[in-house]
Amino acid sequence: MDTLEKRTMTRHDITIDNIIQKLEKAMDLAEGEKQPSAMIQAALGQAKVCGLIVEKQQTTNIDGASVTELIAILREALGEDADLVLQRLGITDKPMPKANADATDTVN
Helix, strand or coil: CCHHHHHHHCCCCCCHHHHHHHHHHHHCCCCCCCHHHHHHHHHHHHHHCCCCCCCCCCCCCCCCCCCHHHHHHHHHHCHHHHHHHHHHHHHCCCCCCCCHHHHHHCCC
């Protein structure tokens, strides 16, 4: 955490204890209003603040990867959803047709 973030947190009295306390109030309110979804979100928030739930991020270097390799990486990361993303992007893993030599553009 950099110095600016630390100063901002200190200035606004943002601490783990304060955040947990606010999430506890939110959970109590949600329980009183019989909103289980909001209760779950507050509980998940508490768990994240306490470090019990850590969202993992995976990065992959794609510099120089071919389209086929990029598609494989996307499928590995997204599973079944990859095909929907590829379709929306207009990308297929079928080979691209070769350009007709007569149909190429030339600059005069």
